[in-house]
Amino acid sequence: MRRGDLLAATVVLVLVWQAAAWLVSASILPGPLRVAATMVREIPEGLGRHFLASAARVAASMAIAVVLAAPLGLALGQSKRLHRLLSPAIYVLYPIPKIVFLPLILLFLGIGDTSKVFIITLILFFQVLVVVRDEAATLRPELLHSVRSLGAGRRALFRFVYLPATLPAVLTALRLSVGTAVAVLFFAESFATEAGLGYYIMVETWTRLAYAEMYAGVVAMSLLGLGFYLLIDQLEKRLCPYLYLD
Amino acid sequence: MIELLDVTFSYGRGSRPVFEGFEWIVGAGESWAVVGPSGGGKTTLLYLIAGLREPAQGVVTIGGERASRVLRQGAVGLVLQDYGLLPWASVLDNASLGLRVRRMYGLSAPPATATPAEWLARLGIDHLRDKYPGQLSGGERQRVAIARALALGPRVLLLDEPFSALDTMQREDLERLTLQVGQEAGATTVFVTHSIEEAVFVGRRILVLGRPPNRVAVVVENPSDGSDPSGRCAQVRAVLAGEASS
Numbered sequence: 001m002r003r004g005d006l007l008a009a010t011v012v013l014v015l016v017w018q019a020a021a022w023l024v025s026a027s028i029l030p031g032p033l034r035v036a037a038t039m040v041r042e043i044p045e046g047l048g049r050h051f052l053a054s055a056a057r058v059a060a061s062m063a064i065a066v067v068l069a070a071p072l073g074l075a076l077g078q079s080k081r082l083h084r085l086l087s088p089a090i091y092v093l094y095p096i097p098k099i100v101f102l103p104l105i106l107l108f109l110g111i112g113d114t115s116k117v118f119i120i121t122l123i124l125f126f127q128v129l130v131v132v133r134d135e136a137a138t139l140r141p142e143l144l145h146s147v148r149s150l151g152a153g154r155r156a157l158f159r160f161v162y163l164p165a166t167l168p169a170v171l172t173a174l175r176l177s178v179g180t181a182v183a184v185l186f187f188a189e190s191f192a193t194e195a196g197l198g199y200y201i202m203v204e205t206w207t208r209l210a211y212a213e214m215y216a217g218v219v220a221m222s223l224l225g226l227g228f229y230l231l232i233d234q235l236e237k238r239l240c241p242y243l244y245l246d
Numbered sequence: 247m248i249e250l251l252d253v254t255f256s257y258g259r260g261s262r263p264v265f266e267g268f269e270w271i272v273g274a275g276e277s278w279a280v281v282g283p284s285g286g287g288k289t290t291l292l293y294l295i296a297g298l299r300e301p302a303q304g305v306v307t308i309g310g311e312r313a314s315r316v317l318r319q320g321a322v323g324l325v326l327q328d329y330g331l332l333p334w335a336s337v338l339d340n341a342s343l344g345l346r347v348r349r350m351y352g353l354s355a356p357p358a359t360a361t362p363a364e365w366l367a368r369l370g371i372d373h374l375r376d377k378y379p380g381q382l383s384g385g386e387r388q389r390v391a392i393a394r395a396l397a398l399g400p401r402v403l404l405l406d407e408p409f410s411a412l413d414t415m416q417r418e419d420l421e422r423l424t425l426q427v428g429q430e431a432g433a434t435t436v437f438v439t440h441s442i443e444e445a446v447f448v449g450r451r452i453l454v455l456g457r458p459p460n461r462v463a464v465v466v467e468n469p470s471d472g473s474d475p476s477g478r479c480a481q482v483r484a485v486l487a488g489e490a491s492s
Contacts, residue, residue, distance in 0.1 A: 142326050142327075142328070142329040142330060143329050143332070145296075145298050145324065145326070146324055146325075146326055146329075146330035146331075146391070147332075147343065147347075148298060148317065149296050149317065149324035149395075150320045150347050150394070150398065151318055151319055151344065151347050151351070151353075151398075152347045153351070155350065155351075156347045156351070159350065160332065160335075160346070161332070164332070164334045165334070167334075240334065241378075242333055242334045242378040242380060245378060245381055
Protein backbone atom coordinates (compact mmCIF):
# COMPACT_ATOMS: atom_id res chain seq x y z
CA MET A 1 0.00 0.00 0.00
CA ARG A 2 1.42 3.38 -1.02
CA ARG A 3 1.66 6.02 1.69
CA GLY A 4 -0.06 8.64 -0.47
CA ASP A 5 -3.07 6.34 -1.01
CA LEU A 6 -3.27 5.62 2.71
CA LEU A 7 -3.20 9.31 3.53
CA ALA A 8 -5.87 10.09 0.91
CA ALA A 9 -8.16 7.36 2.29
CA THR A 10 -7.72 8.74 5.82
CA VAL A 11 -8.52 12.28 4.67
CA VAL A 12 -11.69 11.05 2.91
CA LEU A 13 -12.79 9.16 6.04
CA VAL A 14 -12.24 12.22 8.23
CA LEU A 15 -14.18 14.41 5.77
CA VAL A 16 -17.11 11.96 5.73
CA TRP A 17 -17.04 11.94 9.53
CA GLN A 18 -17.02 15.75 9.62
CA ALA A 19 -19.92 15.93 7.16
CA ALA A 20 -21.91 13.42 9.23
CA ALA A 21 -21.19 15.43 12.40
CA TRP A 22 -22.52 18.60 10.74
CA LEU A 23 -25.61 16.80 9.47
CA VAL A 24 -26.46 15.11 12.77
CA SER A 25 -25.39 18.12 14.80
CA ALA A 26 -25.77 16.35 18.15
CA SER A 27 -23.50 15.69 21.09
CA ILE A 28 -23.51 11.94 20.37
CA LEU A 29 -21.50 12.58 17.17
CA PRO A 30 -18.72 15.11 17.82
CA GLY A 31 -16.58 16.16 14.83
CA PRO A 32 -13.04 14.92 14.24
CA LEU A 33 -11.36 18.15 15.31
CA ARG A 34 -13.03 18.11 18.70
CA VAL A 35 -12.20 14.43 19.16
CA ALA A 36 -8.57 15.06 18.14
CA ALA A 37 -8.29 17.85 20.72
CA THR A 38 -9.86 15.56 23.35
CA MET A 39 -7.39 12.82 22.44
CA VAL A 40 -4.41 15.11 22.94
CA ARG A 41 -5.82 16.15 26.32
CA GLU A 42 -6.72 12.60 27.36
CA ILE A 43 -3.46 10.85 26.43
CA PRO A 44 -1.59 11.96 29.58
CA GLU A 45 -4.81 11.69 31.60
CA GLY A 46 -5.14 7.91 31.08
CA LEU A 47 -5.88 7.22 27.42
CA GLY A 48 -2.15 6.66 26.77
CA ARG A 49 -1.93 4.14 29.62
CA HIS A 50 -5.02 2.28 28.40
CA PHE A 51 -3.64 2.24 24.84
CA LEU A 52 -0.35 0.75 26.03
CA ALA A 53 -2.14 -1.87 28.13
CA SER A 54 -4.20 -2.99 25.12
CA ALA A 55 -1.20 -2.89 22.74
CA ALA A 56 0.85 -5.01 25.15
CA ARG A 57 -1.94 -7.62 25.34
CA VAL A 58 -2.23 -7.89 21.54
CA ALA A 59 1.56 -8.02 21.07
CA ALA A 60 1.98 -10.69 23.75
CA SER A 61 -0.87 -12.75 22.29
CA MET A 62 0.63 -12.57 18.79
CA ALA A 63 4.08 -13.58 20.01
CA ILE A 64 2.78 -16.51 22.08
CA ALA A 65 0.47 -17.70 19.28
CA VAL A 66 3.31 -17.70 16.72
CA VAL A 67 5.78 -19.39 19.07
CA LEU A 68 3.28 -22.17 19.86
CA ALA A 69 1.44 -22.58 16.56
CA ALA A 70 4.22 -22.21 13.96
CA PRO A 71 6.34 -25.22 15.12
CA LEU A 72 3.22 -27.37 15.52
CA GLY A 73 1.99 -26.31 12.08
CA LEU A 74 5.40 -27.19 10.60
CA ALA A 75 5.36 -30.58 12.29
CA LEU A 76 1.83 -31.27 11.04
CA GLY A 77 2.75 -30.18 7.52
CA GLN A 78 5.82 -32.43 7.46
CA SER A 79 4.53 -35.53 9.18
CA LYS A 80 1.63 -37.39 7.57
CA ARG A 81 1.25 -39.49 10.71
CA LEU A 82 0.94 -36.50 13.02
CA HIS A 83 -1.39 -34.90 10.49
CA ARG A 84 -3.66 -37.97 10.52
CA LEU A 85 -3.59 -38.00 14.32
CA LEU A 86 -4.32 -34.34 15.04
CA SER A 87 -6.13 -32.96 12.01
CA PRO A 88 -9.60 -34.27 12.98
CA ALA A 89 -9.32 -32.44 16.31
CA ILE A 90 -8.19 -29.24 14.57
CA TYR A 91 -11.03 -29.61 12.05
CA VAL A 92 -13.53 -29.74 14.89
CA LEU A 93 -11.95 -26.98 17.00
CA TYR A 94 -11.06 -24.48 14.23
CA PRO A 95 -14.58 -23.20 13.42
CA ILE A 96 -15.73 -22.95 17.05
CA PRO A 97 -16.08 -19.25 17.97
CA LYS A 98 -13.49 -19.12 20.76
CA ILE A 99 -15.01 -15.95 22.25
CA VAL A 100 -17.82 -18.04 23.80
CA PHE A 101 -15.20 -19.53 26.12
CA LEU A 102 -14.48 -16.11 27.63
CA PRO A 103 -16.73 -16.62 30.71
CA LEU A 104 -14.99 -19.94 31.42
CA ILE A 105 -11.55 -18.45 30.84
CA LEU A 106 -12.38 -15.62 33.26
CA LEU A 107 -13.47 -18.20 35.83
CA PHE A 108 -10.33 -20.25 35.46
CA LEU A 109 -7.70 -17.55 34.84
CA GLY A 110 -9.20 -14.60 36.70
CA ILE A 111 -9.81 -11.06 35.50
CA GLY A 112 -6.18 -9.98 35.02
CA ASP A 113 -4.04 -9.83 31.88
CA THR A 114 -3.70 -13.62 31.64
CA SER A 115 -7.31 -14.28 30.67
CA LYS A 116 -7.31 -11.56 27.99
CA VAL A 117 -4.01 -12.67 26.48
CA PHE A 118 -5.22 -16.28 26.62
CA ILE A 119 -8.43 -15.70 24.66
CA ILE A 120 -6.67 -13.71 21.90
CA THR A 121 -3.83 -16.25 21.76
CA LEU A 122 -6.40 -19.03 21.41
CA ILE A 123 -7.97 -17.31 18.40
CA LEU A 124 -4.65 -16.46 16.72
CA PHE A 125 -3.21 -19.91 17.49
CA PHE A 126 -5.62 -21.72 15.18
CA GLN A 127 -5.25 -19.15 12.39
CA VAL A 128 -1.46 -19.46 12.40
CA LEU A 129 -1.53 -23.23 12.88
CA VAL A 130 -3.73 -23.88 9.87
CA VAL A 131 -1.87 -21.63 7.42
CA VAL A 132 1.58 -22.87 8.49
CA ARG A 133 0.42 -26.50 8.26
CA ASP A 134 -1.00 -25.98 4.77
CA GLU A 135 2.04 -24.03 3.58
CA ALA A 136 4.49 -26.65 4.90
CA ALA A 137 2.45 -29.46 3.30
CA THR A 138 2.45 -27.83 -0.13
CA LEU A 139 6.21 -27.31 -0.36
CA ARG A 140 7.40 -28.93 -3.58
CA PRO A 141 9.27 -32.18 -2.97
CA GLU A 142 11.78 -31.16 -5.66
CA LEU A 143 12.84 -28.22 -3.50
CA LEU A 144 13.26 -30.42 -0.43
CA HIS A 145 15.18 -33.06 -2.42
CA SER A 146 17.55 -30.53 -3.91
CA VAL A 147 18.32 -28.98 -0.52
CA ARG A 148 18.72 -32.43 1.08
CA SER A 149 21.21 -33.28 -1.66
CA LEU A 150 23.39 -30.46 -0.27
CA GLY A 151 23.71 -32.39 2.98
CA ALA A 152 20.76 -30.75 4.77
CA GLY A 153 19.19 -32.74 7.60
CA ARG A 154 16.04 -31.86 9.51
CA ARG A 155 17.60 -28.86 11.28
CA ALA A 156 18.98 -27.29 8.10
CA LEU A 157 15.73 -27.94 6.24
CA PHE A 158 13.89 -26.14 9.03
CA ARG A 159 16.28 -23.17 8.94
CA PHE A 160 16.72 -22.81 5.17
CA VAL A 161 13.40 -24.09 3.80
CA TYR A 162 10.49 -24.47 6.19
CA LEU A 163 11.06 -21.31 8.21
CA PRO A 164 11.45 -18.86 5.29
CA ALA A 165 8.78 -20.68 3.25
CA THR A 166 6.14 -20.32 5.95
CA LEU A 167 7.08 -16.83 7.17
CA PRO A 168 4.85 -14.95 4.66
CA ALA A 169 1.94 -17.26 5.59
CA VAL A 170 2.46 -16.53 9.31
CA LEU A 171 2.48 -12.79 8.65
CA THR A 172 -0.62 -13.05 6.45
CA ALA A 173 -2.43 -15.03 9.16
CA LEU A 174 -1.49 -12.37 11.73
CA ARG A 175 -2.52 -9.53 9.43
CA LEU A 176 -5.90 -11.12 8.76
CA SER A 177 -6.39 -11.81 12.46
CA VAL A 178 -5.50 -8.35 13.78
CA GLY A 179 -9.06 -7.08 13.34
CA THR A 180 -10.50 -10.08 15.19
CA ALA A 181 -7.86 -9.84 17.91
CA VAL A 182 -8.63 -6.17 18.59
CA ALA A 183 -12.39 -6.82 18.50
CA VAL A 184 -12.08 -9.66 21.02
CA LEU A 185 -9.82 -7.52 23.16
CA PHE A 186 -12.41 -4.74 23.17
CA PHE A 187 -15.05 -7.18 24.34
CA ALA A 188 -12.80 -8.79 26.97
CA GLU A 189 -11.67 -5.42 28.32
CA SER A 190 -15.16 -3.98 28.55
CA PHE A 191 -15.77 -5.62 31.91
CA ALA A 192 -13.88 -7.02 34.88
CA THR A 193 -10.76 -4.94 34.34
CA GLU A 194 -9.35 -1.49 35.05
CA ALA A 195 -6.96 -1.00 32.16
CA GLY A 196 -7.26 -1.17 28.39
CA LEU A 197 -9.10 0.70 25.65
CA GLY A 198 -12.20 -1.52 26.01
CA TYR A 199 -12.47 -0.45 29.65
CA TYR A 200 -11.81 3.20 28.73
CA ILE A 201 -14.54 3.21 26.05
CA MET A 202 -17.25 1.17 27.79
CA VAL A 203 -16.71 1.93 31.47
CA GLU A 204 -14.86 5.25 31.82
CA THR A 205 -16.54 7.22 29.04
CA TRP A 206 -19.70 5.55 27.64
CA THR A 207 -21.34 5.11 31.05
CA ARG A 208 -20.52 8.78 31.90
CA LEU A 209 -21.93 9.92 28.54
CA ALA A 210 -18.55 11.58 27.86
CA TYR A 211 -18.97 11.36 24.09
CA ALA A 212 -15.84 13.16 22.89
CA GLU A 213 -13.69 11.00 25.19
CA MET A 214 -15.54 7.89 24.05
CA TYR A 215 -14.79 8.75 20.41
CA ALA A 216 -11.17 9.40 21.37
CA GLY A 217 -11.10 5.83 22.72
CA VAL A 218 -12.70 4.47 19.54
CA VAL A 219 -10.10 6.28 17.40
CA ALA A 220 -7.32 4.97 19.65
CA MET A 221 -8.63 1.41 19.24
CA SER A 222 -8.79 1.88 15.46
CA LEU A 223 -5.24 3.20 15.46
CA LEU A 224 -4.18 0.19 17.51
CA GLY A 225 -5.52 -2.20 14.84
CA LEU A 226 -4.12 -0.12 11.99
CA GLY A 227 -0.75 0.18 13.77
CA PHE A 228 -0.38 -3.59 14.06
CA TYR A 229 -1.51 -4.00 10.46
CA LEU A 230 1.15 -1.55 9.25
CA LEU A 231 3.78 -3.10 11.52
CA ILE A 232 3.15 -6.56 10.01
CA ASP A 233 3.32 -5.04 6.52
CA GLN A 234 6.69 -3.49 7.33
CA LEU A 235 7.94 -6.75 8.85
CA GLU A 236 6.99 -8.58 5.65
CA LYS A 237 8.79 -6.01 3.48
CA ARG A 238 11.89 -6.33 5.67
CA LEU A 239 11.87 -10.13 6.09
CA CYS A 240 10.48 -11.21 2.69
CA PRO A 241 11.89 -8.74 0.12
CA TYR A 242 11.51 -11.32 -2.66
CA LEU A 243 7.72 -10.85 -2.49
CA TYR A 244 8.09 -7.20 -3.49
CA LEU A 245 10.05 -7.52 -6.71
CA ASP A 246 9.23 -5.49 -9.82
CA MET B 247 32.82 -44.82 -8.63
CA ILE B 248 29.02 -45.35 -8.65
CA GLU B 249 27.89 -48.92 -8.15
CA LEU B 250 24.37 -50.29 -8.12
CA LEU B 251 24.53 -53.91 -7.04
CA ASP B 252 21.47 -56.16 -7.19
CA VAL B 253 19.22 -53.14 -6.64
CA THR B 254 15.47 -53.65 -6.29
CA PHE B 255 13.21 -50.67 -5.77
CA SER B 256 9.48 -50.06 -5.95
CA TYR B 257 7.17 -47.27 -4.76
CA GLY B 258 5.17 -48.93 -2.03
CA ARG B 259 4.47 -52.55 -1.27
CA GLY B 260 2.67 -54.47 -3.97
CA SER B 261 3.45 -52.00 -6.75
CA ARG B 262 5.47 -53.09 -9.78
CA PRO B 263 9.21 -52.64 -9.10
CA VAL B 264 11.03 -49.98 -11.10
CA PHE B 265 14.33 -51.85 -10.72
CA GLU B 266 14.73 -55.54 -9.99
CA GLY B 267 18.16 -57.01 -9.33
CA PHE B 268 19.59 -54.10 -11.33
CA GLU B 269 23.36 -53.78 -11.73
CA TRP B 270 25.14 -50.72 -13.12
CA ILE B 271 28.69 -49.46 -12.67
CA VAL B 272 29.93 -45.95 -13.53
CA GLY B 273 33.67 -45.25 -13.60
CA ALA B 274 35.23 -42.16 -11.99
CA GLY B 275 35.18 -39.09 -14.20
CA GLU B 276 32.87 -40.66 -16.76
CA SER B 277 30.10 -38.73 -18.43
CA TRP B 278 26.84 -40.68 -18.76
CA ALA B 279 23.44 -39.92 -20.22
CA VAL B 280 20.33 -41.83 -19.21
CA VAL B 281 17.37 -42.10 -21.57
CA GLY B 282 14.14 -44.03 -21.35
CA PRO B 283 10.38 -43.74 -21.56
CA SER B 284 8.34 -41.69 -19.07
CA GLY B 285 7.87 -43.69 -15.90
CA GLY B 286 10.86 -45.85 -16.85
CA GLY B 287 12.79 -45.00 -13.69
CA LYS B 288 15.19 -42.27 -14.87
CA THR B 289 14.49 -39.89 -11.98
CA THR B 290 14.25 -42.80 -9.52
CA LEU B 291 17.73 -43.87 -10.61
CA LEU B 292 19.11 -40.40 -9.83
CA TYR B 293 17.39 -40.34 -6.45
CA LEU B 294 18.85 -43.76 -5.62
CA ILE B 295 22.36 -42.54 -6.51
CA ALA B 296 21.79 -39.30 -4.56
CA GLY B 297 20.79 -41.36 -1.51
CA LEU B 298 17.36 -39.71 -1.43
CA ARG B 299 15.73 -43.13 -1.91
CA GLU B 300 16.79 -46.41 -0.36
CA PRO B 301 16.59 -49.64 -2.35
CA ALA B 302 14.44 -52.42 -0.88
CA GLN B 303 17.23 -54.80 -1.75
CA GLY B 304 20.85 -54.41 -2.85
CA VAL B 305 23.18 -51.46 -2.35
CA VAL B 306 24.05 -48.20 -4.04
CA THR B 307 27.59 -46.98 -3.33
CA ILE B 308 29.66 -43.98 -4.34
CA GLY B 309 33.42 -44.46 -4.02
CA GLY B 310 32.71 -47.52 -1.87
CA GLU B 311 30.48 -45.62 0.59
CA ARG B 312 26.74 -46.09 0.86
CA ALA B 313 24.84 -43.38 -1.07
CA SER B 314 22.77 -42.43 2.00
CA ARG B 315 26.04 -41.69 3.88
CA VAL B 316 27.44 -39.67 0.99
CA LEU B 317 24.18 -37.67 0.93
CA ARG B 318 24.90 -36.29 4.40
CA GLN B 319 28.32 -35.07 3.22
CA GLY B 320 26.77 -33.09 0.35
CA ALA B 321 29.22 -34.81 -2.02
CA VAL B 322 26.60 -35.43 -4.71
CA GLY B 323 25.42 -32.41 -6.67
CA LEU B 324 21.81 -32.62 -7.87
CA VAL B 325 20.33 -30.31 -10.49
CA LEU B 326 16.61 -30.69 -11.17
CA GLN B 327 14.41 -29.45 -14.00
CA ASP B 328 12.89 -26.73 -11.84
CA TYR B 329 11.85 -25.76 -8.32
CA GLY B 330 15.32 -26.50 -6.96
CA LEU B 331 16.24 -22.94 -5.95
CA LEU B 332 15.06 -21.17 -2.82
CA PRO B 333 12.74 -18.38 -4.07
CA TRP B 334 13.45 -16.28 -0.95
CA ALA B 335 17.26 -16.35 -1.27
CA SER B 336 19.41 -14.26 -3.60
CA VAL B 337 21.44 -15.88 -6.37
CA LEU B 338 24.63 -15.76 -4.29
CA ASP B 339 22.85 -17.11 -1.20
CA ASN B 340 21.41 -19.94 -3.30
CA ALA B 341 24.82 -20.76 -4.76
CA SER B 342 26.33 -20.71 -1.24
CA LEU B 343 23.56 -22.79 0.32
CA GLY B 344 25.57 -26.01 0.50
CA LEU B 345 28.41 -24.23 2.31
CA ARG B 346 25.95 -22.59 4.73
CA VAL B 347 24.42 -25.99 5.48
CA ARG B 348 27.90 -27.38 6.20
CA ARG B 349 28.72 -24.44 8.48
CA MET B 350 25.47 -25.04 10.37
CA TYR B 351 26.64 -28.58 11.17
CA GLY B 352 30.11 -27.34 12.13
CA LEU B 353 31.76 -28.86 9.05
CA SER B 354 34.58 -27.13 7.20
CA ALA B 355 34.27 -26.18 3.53
CA PRO B 356 34.99 -29.12 1.20
CA PRO B 357 37.99 -29.00 -1.14
CA ALA B 358 36.08 -27.39 -4.03
CA THR B 359 37.86 -26.11 -7.10
CA ALA B 360 36.22 -22.68 -6.80
CA THR B 361 34.03 -20.59 -4.49
CA PRO B 362 30.29 -20.04 -5.17
CA ALA B 363 31.02 -16.52 -6.45
CA GLU B 364 33.73 -17.88 -8.76
CA TRP B 365 31.35 -20.54 -10.11
CA LEU B 366 28.74 -17.83 -10.75
CA ALA B 367 31.37 -15.90 -12.72
CA ARG B 368 32.44 -19.05 -14.59
CA LEU B 369 28.81 -19.68 -15.55
CA GLY B 370 28.40 -16.09 -16.74
CA ILE B 371 25.88 -14.90 -14.13
CA ASP B 372 28.09 -13.02 -11.69
CA HIS B 373 26.17 -9.80 -12.40
CA LEU B 374 22.96 -11.44 -11.12
CA ARG B 375 24.31 -12.35 -7.67
CA ASP B 376 21.91 -10.04 -5.79
CA LYS B 377 18.81 -10.97 -7.81
CA TYR B 378 16.18 -13.47 -6.69
CA PRO B 379 15.22 -16.60 -8.70
CA GLY B 380 11.87 -15.00 -9.59
CA GLN B 381 13.77 -12.30 -11.50
CA LEU B 382 15.78 -14.76 -13.62
CA SER B 383 15.10 -16.54 -16.91
CA GLY B 384 14.87 -20.35 -16.95
CA GLY B 385 18.41 -20.65 -18.31
CA GLU B 386 19.83 -18.32 -15.66
CA ARG B 387 18.08 -20.26 -12.91
CA GLN B 388 19.64 -23.50 -14.11
CA ARG B 389 23.07 -21.88 -14.16
CA VAL B 390 22.56 -20.94 -10.49
CA ALA B 391 21.53 -24.53 -9.71
CA ILE B 392 24.68 -25.84 -11.40
CA ALA B 393 26.87 -23.31 -9.55
CA ARG B 394 25.27 -24.38 -6.26
CA ALA B 395 25.94 -28.05 -6.96
CA LEU B 396 29.55 -27.44 -8.04
CA ALA B 397 30.38 -25.15 -5.10
CA LEU B 398 30.54 -28.17 -2.80
CA GLY B 399 33.15 -29.83 -5.03
CA PRO B 400 30.94 -32.86 -5.66
CA ARG B 401 32.37 -36.20 -6.69
CA VAL B 402 29.20 -36.84 -8.66
CA LEU B 403 27.00 -34.41 -10.56
CA LEU B 404 23.45 -35.65 -11.21
CA LEU B 405 21.22 -33.71 -13.61
CA ASP B 406 17.54 -34.51 -14.07
CA GLU B 407 16.31 -33.04 -17.38
CA PRO B 408 17.84 -29.71 -16.36
CA PHE B 409 17.33 -27.93 -19.68
CA SER B 410 14.08 -29.44 -20.95
CA ALA B 411 12.14 -26.21 -20.36
CA LEU B 412 14.63 -24.11 -22.34
CA ASP B 413 14.71 -23.21 -26.04
CA THR B 414 17.13 -25.03 -28.36
CA MET B 415 19.77 -22.27 -28.48
CA GLN B 416 19.98 -21.89 -24.72
CA ARG B 417 19.92 -25.63 -24.26
CA GLU B 418 22.91 -26.28 -26.53
CA ASP B 419 24.93 -23.51 -24.86
CA LEU B 420 24.18 -24.88 -21.41
CA GLU B 421 24.83 -28.51 -22.40
CA ARG B 422 28.30 -27.50 -23.63
CA LEU B 423 28.96 -25.37 -20.55
CA THR B 424 27.78 -28.11 -18.18
CA LEU B 425 30.12 -30.64 -19.77
CA GLN B 426 33.03 -28.20 -19.45
CA VAL B 427 32.41 -27.17 -15.84
CA GLY B 428 31.69 -30.77 -14.81
CA GLN B 429 35.12 -31.74 -16.14
CA GLU B 430 36.76 -28.72 -14.48
CA ALA B 431 35.20 -29.78 -11.17
CA GLY B 432 36.44 -33.33 -11.72
CA ALA B 433 32.93 -34.71 -11.22
CA THR B 434 31.46 -37.90 -12.61
CA THR B 435 28.34 -36.82 -14.48
CA VAL B 436 25.01 -38.59 -14.91
CA PHE B 437 22.61 -36.64 -17.13
CA VAL B 438 18.99 -37.78 -17.37
CA THR B 439 17.12 -36.62 -20.46
CA HIS B 440 14.16 -37.58 -22.62
CA SER B 441 15.91 -36.20 -25.71
CA ILE B 442 18.03 -38.71 -27.61
CA GLU B 443 19.94 -35.88 -29.33
CA GLU B 444 20.80 -34.39 -25.95
CA ALA B 445 21.86 -37.80 -24.63
CA VAL B 446 24.22 -38.28 -27.61
CA PHE B 447 25.62 -34.77 -27.07
CA VAL B 448 26.31 -35.00 -23.34
CA GLY B 449 26.90 -38.70 -22.66
CA ARG B 450 30.02 -40.59 -23.68
CA ARG B 451 28.15 -43.66 -22.53
CA ILE B 452 24.36 -43.89 -22.66
CA LEU B 453 22.23 -46.02 -20.35
CA VAL B 454 18.94 -46.97 -21.97
CA LEU B 455 16.14 -47.80 -19.56
CA GLY B 456 13.05 -49.67 -20.70
CA ARG B 457 9.62 -50.34 -19.28
CA PRO B 458 9.88 -51.34 -15.60
CA PRO B 459 11.09 -53.49 -14.10
CA ASN B 460 14.61 -52.73 -15.35
CA ARG B 461 16.82 -55.74 -14.72
CA VAL B 462 19.83 -55.32 -17.02
CA ALA B 463 21.74 -52.13 -17.80
CA VAL B 464 21.57 -51.62 -21.56
CA VAL B 465 24.48 -49.41 -22.59
CA VAL B 466 25.27 -47.68 -25.90
CA GLU B 467 28.87 -46.54 -26.25
CA ASN B 468 29.24 -43.01 -27.63
CA PRO B 469 32.93 -42.09 -27.84
CA SER B 470 33.79 -38.40 -28.08
CA ASP B 471 35.20 -38.52 -31.62
CA GLY B 472 32.09 -36.62 -32.73
CA SER B 473 31.61 -38.94 -35.69
CA ASP B 474 28.14 -39.64 -37.06
CA PRO B 475 25.90 -38.23 -34.29
CA SER B 476 22.78 -38.92 -36.35
CA GLY B 477 23.81 -42.56 -36.75
CA ARG B 478 24.33 -42.77 -33.00
CA CYS B 479 20.90 -41.23 -32.41
CA ALA B 480 19.36 -43.86 -34.68
CA GLN B 481 21.20 -46.58 -32.77
CA VAL B 482 19.91 -45.29 -29.38
CA ARG B 483 16.41 -44.93 -30.83
CA ALA B 484 16.49 -48.55 -32.03
CA VAL B 485 17.70 -49.81 -28.65
CA LEU B 486 15.05 -47.70 -26.89
CA ALA B 487 12.31 -49.10 -29.14
CA GLY B 488 13.53 -52.62 -28.42
CA GLU B 489 13.56 -51.98 -24.66
CA ALA B 490 10.12 -50.37 -24.72
CA SER B 491 8.57 -53.32 -26.48
CA SER B 492 10.33 -55.99 -24.41
